[in-house]
Amino acid sequence: MPTAILYIRVSTGAQAARGYSQRSQLDRLEKYCRDNNVKIYDTVYEDCSAKSFNRPEWKKLFSLLKTKKTGVDMLLFTSWDRFSRSIIDSYTMIEKLKALGVSVQTVDHPVDFNTVESKYRLAIHFAESEAENARLSERVKRGILKAKQEGKWIGKAPLGYQNRQTSNGMKYIALKEPEAKLLKKAFEEVAKNIFSVGDVYSQIVSEGLQCSRSNFFRLLKNPIYCGKIRISESDTGREYDIDGVHEPLISSVLFEKVQEVIEMRQRKTSKRKIICEELILRGFLSCPECGKSLTGSASKGRSKKYHYYHCHPGCHFRRRADEVNLQCVEFLKKLKANEPYAALVGMIQENIKTASDLKNEAERAQKASMVERFSDKMVNAHDLFVKGDIDYDDYLLIQSNCKRQIKTCVEEVQQLAVLSKTVPFQEVSCILDKLYDFYKEASIEVKREFISYILPEKTTLLEGGFDEMINEPTRIVFNIKSSNPKQGDEDNGAGSFQVMDEKYLAFIEDYFTEKKMAQPANVKNIVIFLKKITLLIIRG
Known part of the structure; x- marks a missing residue:
C-alpha cells in the first residue's frame, strides 16, 4: 500500500471562494486515498504563493523527506497549480523528489511519468499555471498603477501615517501621532541647515522616533510627506509625482528646501574628500620657474606633517x-x-534684494489666487448641495479637499516667509570692508570660490606676495599698488554674466567725471567682480 503526504495550499481568500479552500481540498484528497487504497502519512497546510518553492511549510516537508525514515513514497495534490506555478522549478523539484524515492501526483490530472504523452500533458499544465500567474501579476501591477494615478497610497503606510478604512470599505492613510509631529520637526530642522542631517536624526530619535538612520534619510526624500505620490512606469521608465488624496505632513516649499539642503550637503561632503584646507590654494598657483601648475602634498616631520606647494617631477621648486x-x-x-x-x-x-522680494511676492500672489479659487469651489459646492444637484457625501468630500488645499497654501506662504530670511542685506557693504572676517568664517568651498574671484587663472607664485598676484579688478577696487600690473590683466570669468546692467557703468562714469579723475579702462570687469563678491557674501 503506497503512503502519501497530502499537500494543501491556499494563497488568497479569492482562491478559497473559487473552491480551493483547505476543507474542499482535504475532502477530495481523502476520497482519492480511500478509492485508491493509499495510506495517509500526514497532511501539510500551506498559506503561501506557488511562484517558487521558497515556502515555510514546503521547506519543512522537504527536510522531512530527506531523512528517508518516513516511508512516504508519494506527495498528493488536488491539481498541478497547487504544486507549483513555475515550469523550471516544477521539473527541478520533481527530479529532486524522484532522487529521494518520492513521486508527485494530483487528483484532477493524474500523470503516468512512464509515458511520453503524459509528460507532454504535464508540460501543458505547468505552462498554464505559469501563464495564469503572469497574468495575475500583470493585473495586480496595472491595478496598483491605476490606484497611484488616482492619488492613493498602496501598501503599508509610511512612518508618520497609519492605514485606515472608511465605513464603505475604502482604504486610505491618515497622520499618526506622535510620529507625524516628530517627522515634521525633523523636516523643519533640516531645512534650517544649522545641524547636519545626522545630528537632526540623533535629536529626533532621542525624542522618541523609532527609525533606523538609513530609513530616516530615505524618508526625507519621500514626496508622500508633502502630499505627493511618486509613480514609476516600468514600460517607459518615466517617473513623476502627482497630488495624493491623503493629508500632507509638510508643505511642498518645505520639502523642496529640504532636498536643496541635502543635495548641497552631499556636494560639500564629496568635495571635502579632495580639498585639504592646508592646501587651499592648490590649483590656483603656477610655478615661477617652469610655469607649470603647482600641486601640493604633506611631508611627515618628527612631530607633525608639513604641507608644501610644489611643482611636478623634473622641477625642484617648493614652498611651505x-x-x-x-x-x-x-x-x-x-x-x-x-x-x-x-x-x-x-x-x-x-x-538683488528687490529681485528676491519680487519673486517672493509673485509666489505669494499665486498662493493667494489658489486660496481664492478653492474658496469659490466650496461656495459652488454649497449651492449645488442646496439645489440637490449633489448628495451630502459628495458635498462633504469637496469641502474637506478644499479646506485641506487652502491650509496647504497658507502653510506654504508662511514657509516662504521663513525660508526667505538670509544674511541681512544692510550688512553686505560693511563686510566688503571686512573680507577677512567673512573669509575666516566661510567653508572651504566658499573660501576657494572667493580666491578664484581675486586671483587670475594660474597665478604665478611671486616673492612679493599677493599684492603682486591679484587680478586687475581687485587691484582697482581696493587700490592695491603693484610693480607687476600685468599679472592680473586676464578677464576673470566675464563671460559668466550675459547681461550687463548699464546703470552700474553709468554710476562709475558719473563718479569719475564729477571727481575729474581718469576712469579705469576695464569698468565692465570691475562691475562683474563686485556682483560676484556681493552674491557670494549674501549666499554665505
Whole structure:
C-alpha cells in the first residue's frame, strides 16, 4: 500500500471562494486515498504563493523527506497549480523528489511519468499555471498603477501615517501621532541647515522616533510627506509625482528646501574628500620657474606633517604651504574698498534684494489666487448641495479637499516667509570692508570660490606676495599698488554674466567725471567682480 503526504495550499481568500479552500481540498484528497487504497502519512497546510518553492511549510516537508525514515513514497495534490506555478522549478523539484524515492501526483490530472504523452500533458499544465500567474501579476501591477494615478497610497503606510478604512470599505492613510509631529520637526530642522542631517536624526530619535538612520534619510526624500505620490512606469521608465488624496505632513516649499539642503550637503561632503584646507590654494598657483601648475602634498616631520606647494617631477621648486596661506590671510586683512565701489556694492545689493522680494511676492500672489479659487469651489459646492444637484457625501468630500488645499497654501506662504530670511542685506557693504572676517568664517568651498574671484587663472607664485598676484579688478577696487600690473590683466570669468546692467557703468562714469579723475579702462570687469563678491557674501 503506497503512503502519501497530502499537500494543501491556499494563497488568497479569492482562491478559497473559487473552491480551493483547505476543507474542499482535504475532502477530495481523502476520497482519492480511500478509492485508491493509499495510506495517509500526514497532511501539510500551506498559506503561501506557488511562484517558487521558497515556502515555510514546503521547506519543512522537504527536510522531512530527506531523512528517508518516513516511508512516504508519494506527495498528493488536488491539481498541478497547487504544486507549483513555475515550469523550471516544477521539473527541478520533481527530479529532486524522484532522487529521494518520492513521486508527485494530483487528483484532477493524474500523470503516468512512464509515458511520453503524459509528460507532454504535464508540460501543458505547468505552462498554464505559469501563464495564469503572469497574468495575475500583470493585473495586480496595472491595478496598483491605476490606484497611484488616482492619488492613493498602496501598501503599508509610511512612518508618520497609519492605514485606515472608511465605513464603505475604502482604504486610505491618515497622520499618526506622535510620529507625524516628530517627522515634521525633523523636516523643519533640516531645512534650517544649522545641524547636519545626522545630528537632526540623533535629536529626533532621542525624542522618541523609532527609525533606523538609513530609513530616516530615505524618508526625507519621500514626496508622500508633502502630499505627493511618486509613480514609476516600468514600460517607459518615466517617473513623476502627482497630488495624493491623503493629508500632507509638510508643505511642498518645505520639502523642496529640504532636498536643496541635502543635495548641497552631499556636494560639500564629496568635495571635502579632495580639498585639504592646508592646501587651499592648490590649483590656483603656477610655478615661477617652469610655469607649470603647482600641486601640493604633506611631508611627515618628527612631530607633525608639513604641507608644501610644489611643482611636478623634473622641477625642484617648493614652498611651505602655511607661509603662503598666511600671506593670503594678511593680504585680506588690509583690504578696504575705495569710495565709489563701496557705494556701487550698495546698489547691487539693493537690486538683488528687490529681485528676491519680487519673486517672493509673485509666489505669494499665486498662493493667494489658489486660496481664492478653492474658496469659490466650496461656495459652488454649497449651492449645488442646496439645489440637490449633489448628495451630502459628495458635498462633504469637496469641502474637506478644499479646506485641506487652502491650509496647504497658507502653510506654504508662511514657509516662504521663513525660508526667505538670509544674511541681512544692510550688512553686505560693511563686510566688503571686512573680507577677512567673512573669509575666516566661510567653508572651504566658499573660501576657494572667493580666491578664484581675486586671483587670475594660474597665478604665478611671486616673492612679493599677493599684492603682486591679484587680478586687475581687485587691484582697482581696493587700490592695491603693484610693480607687476600685468599679472592680473586676464578677464576673470566675464563671460559668466550675459547681461550687463548699464546703470552700474553709468554710476562709475558719473563718479569719475564729477571727481575729474581718469576712469579705469576695464569698468565692465570691475562691475562683474563686485556682483560676484556681493552674491557670494549674501549666499554665505
